[in-house]
Amino acid sequence: MTTAAAYREFATGETRGLSPAYERLSLAVSRDRDLLDLIDTLPPVKRQPNLLFGVVRLLGGPVEDPTAFREFTLEHWPAVAAQMRVRATQTNEAGRCAVLLPALAALPQPLALLEVGASAGLCLYPDRYAYRYGDRRIGTGAPVLDCAATGAPLPAAPPRVVWRAGLDLNPLDVADPADVAWLDALIWPEHTHRRARLRAAASVAAADPPLLVRGDLVDDLPALAARAPADATLVVFHTSVLYQVPPPRREAFVELVRGLPGHWLANEAPDVLAHPGLPEPPGDALHNVLALDGRPLAWTRGHGQALVWFG
DSSP: OOHHHHHHHIIIIIITTTOHHHHHHHHHHHTOHHHHHHHTTSOGGGOOHHHHHHHHHHTTOOOSOHHHHHHHHHHTHHHHHHHHHHOOOOOOOGGGHHHHHHHHHTSSSSEEEEEETOTTOGGGOTTTSEEEETTEEEOSOSSEEEOEEESOOOOSSOOOEEEEEEEESSOOOTTOHHHHHHHHHTSOTTOHHHHHHHHHHHHHHHHSOOEEEEOOTTTSHHHHHTTSOTTSEEEEEEESOGGGSOHHHHHHHHHHHHTSSSEEEEEEOTTTSOOTTOOOOSSSSOOEEEEETTEEEEEEOTTSOEEEEOO
């Protein structure tokens, strides 16, 4: 896929109806030869819209107006490119726990959670948050995670977690203001509710920090998994992570995780982690597939805002 096509797809598939600012920016970039030529000097994995827009926001640039964005990005391109080369889209959206919850709660309790691509580890606390699925409320914690659920087997209570660990090439620390600033920069401009959720979830993590290990999802996963308590159900999970992993390494990870004890819970785009025979997605917006041990269960939205169960 060309860079222009990727930005058009981001506009129509991910941001339409959710972020007018990023929809405008994505479409403008997709038609701007000067910006596209600059973006194409970066490695393919570093060209995605979320990374560019997040870096510009982090550097204090404008993202509401495409003309102002263009001027800032062209003028500050060396600084923008330098940040894009060393950073990754580490969106740590606690709201994704809402689409993981039905699968996690149905497994033998208690759980030992191990997240691959954990960022700051905010998705390692599904037991500490509260959930609102329409009129149905589950749990008593904070933040409250809203999710439109269709056909999902909703549990009576959150899962019980006795061990939580994360693996990431560059784990982030919620006690570090610079790391929290990067997480904030990755949140779309209009999503003030997600900024409030980030702060609330960061408070949960700071009060009881998870075990976060700097490492590779293939080389270092077995050793970390071996540290999980034997009397808990190990769940290795990831959400919107594998698109950043080159296909050969992705395949090696899938082969490895299938052989680990416990369960594997994936929430990834279907063109990143394929599942034959999927039903039609519910609409034109980009959806991920929630799958347990390789068996697809549901369509999900990227920030955990919707879940359509078919498994």
